[in-house]
Amino acid sequence: MTQQVPSTEPELAGVRNFRDVGGLPTVDGRRVRFGVLFRSGHLAHATDEDAVFLASLGLHTIFDFRNAADKKLEGPDVELPGVRNVNLPLSDPADGGEFWKMVRDGEIDQLRSILGDGKGADRMISSYRTLVTRRTAEHSQVLRSLAEDSVPVLMHCAAGKDRAGLSIAVTLLALGVERDAILADYLESNAKHRRYKVRRSNSSTAGYSPEVMELLSPLFDARAEYLTAAFETAEETWGSVDAYLEQGLGITPEIRERLRERLLD
Numbered sequence: 190m191t192q193q194v195p196s197t198e199p200e201l202a203g204v205r206n207f208r209d210v211g212g213l214p215t216v217d218g219r220r221v222r223f224g225v226l227f228r229s230g231h232l233a234h235a236t237d238e239d240a241v242f243l244a245s246l247g248l249h250t251i252f253d254f255r256n257a258a259d260k261k262l263e264g265p266d267v268e269l270p271g272v273r274n275v276n277l278p279l280s281d282p283a284d285g286g287e288f289w290k291m292v293r294d295g296e297i298d299q300l301r302s303i304l305g306d307g308k309g310a311d312r313m314i315s316s317y318r319t320l321v322t323r324r325t326a327e328h329s330q331v332l333r334s335l336a337e338d339s340v341p342v343l344m345h346c347a348a349g350k351d352r353a354g355l356s357i358a359v360t361l362l363a364l365g366v367e368r369d370a371i372l373a374d375y376l377e378s379n380a381k382h383r384r385y386k387v388r389r390s391n392s393s394t395a396g397y398s399p400e401v402m403e404l405l406s407p408l409f410d411a412r413a414e415y416l417t418a419a420f421e422t423a424e425e426t427w428g429s430v431d432a433y434l435e436q437g438l439g440i441t442p443e444i445r446e447r448l449r450e451r452l453l454d
Contacts, residue, residue, distance in 0.1 A: 199242055203234035206349035206383040210357060213374060215365040219453045225341045226452055228357050230349035231255060233264035240267050243343070248272045250339035252331060254279040254352040263347060273339070277327050279320060279352040292405065300404045309407035310414070313351075317419040320355050321433075322426060328359050329438040335360065336447040350378040350411050355419055359438075362430055363445055364452055368420070378411040 201207050207230070211223030227246065231253070235243065253266060256278040266274065291299055303309075335342060344360075346352035354375050361371045377383065423433035434440045440448075 200382075201229075201235070201239045201242065203236045203239050204232055204243075205230035206378055208377065208383075210361070210374060213361065213366050213370045215453065216367055217365060219365075219449075221361070221364065221366065222452055222454045226357070226360065227341065227343040228349055228353050229343060229345045230353075231259070231263050231345055231347050232266035233260075235267045240269060243267075244269050244272075246341055246343070248341050248343055250275060250334065250342045252277055252342065252344045252356070254344070254346040254356060256280050259347050275334075277330065279324055279327055279346065279356070292408065297398070297401060300401060304404045304407070309404065310412070313407055313412070313415050314418045316351070317355060317415045318422040320352065321419050321422045325437045328356060329440065331356055332360065332363055332434075332438060332440050332448065333444065335451065336444045340451050348378070348409070349383075350409075351415075354378060354411065354416070358416060358419070360448075360452075362420075363434055363440060363448055365445075365449070372413055372416055375416050376411050376413065 198208060206228070208228060209223055210226040210228060211221050213221045215221075224246070227248075232239075232243070232251070248269065250273045251266065251269070253274065253276045255263075255276070268274075288303070291303060295303075304312075331344070344353045344356050358371050358375060361374070420430070423430055423437070427433040427437050434445070435442070
């Protein structure tokens with residue numbers, strides 16, 4: 190039995206993991222406004238019908254967090270009329286090139302050595318920690334843009350899970366959304382109809398065997414421990430989430446208030 194997409198959510202043929210982040214509650218009783226903050230996987234394979242729907246959202250800006258290697262693999266986003274496209278890579282274009290080649294082509298022994306015994310999950314946790322400490326300029330740019338004029342906005346990376354997931358989480362932190370609600374939204378990327386399709390090369394004899402898929406699962410799952418590690422890193426490095434936002438990202442209380450005016454009911 191296939192999992193049905195909720196009737197309130199559009200079923201896009203060529204875009205994975207799309208959703209409106211509206212409705213999430215803040216700690217002071219407000220909610221994220223519907224129709225202003227969207228997230229998804231890449232738009233490179235959007236159908237004509239998908240593009241019509243996306244164009245109907247009245248988007249001001251699309252933030253694409255993919256790097257050059259991602260674009261080479263999947264292709265550029267479809268063009269949407271009147272929408273500003275901002276490419277803001279959140280990973281080094283050369284970072285992990287050989288690693289992801291191994292993910293596509295590697296034999297079982299190679300996968301075991303690199304991903305087995307918890308090493309796959311450890312790699313993801315390290316990646317999330319790095320995104321917090323080393324990508325402060327990019328996250329600051331996103332939040333400042335939203336406070337100024339860039340809404341409605343769509344944020345995406347390749348799968349819409351990690352780079353977009355963390356950027357959405359940072360935005361929600363700045364808005365004062367409840368931590369449990371941020372985590373629940375992040376974990377929605379695990380739904381069957383949202384998940385990024387694992388691509389393996391036909392040249393690998395290991396193919397898509399159950400052991401291979403188990404070894405690869407940490408890379409393609411949204412796991413609470415990943416986002417929790419990001420939050421903990423912000424708190425350990427700057428002392429608190431508020432200090433991370435103000436000192437790490439330069440997001441003053443005045444900017445946060447403008448964000449709340451634009452994105453909250």
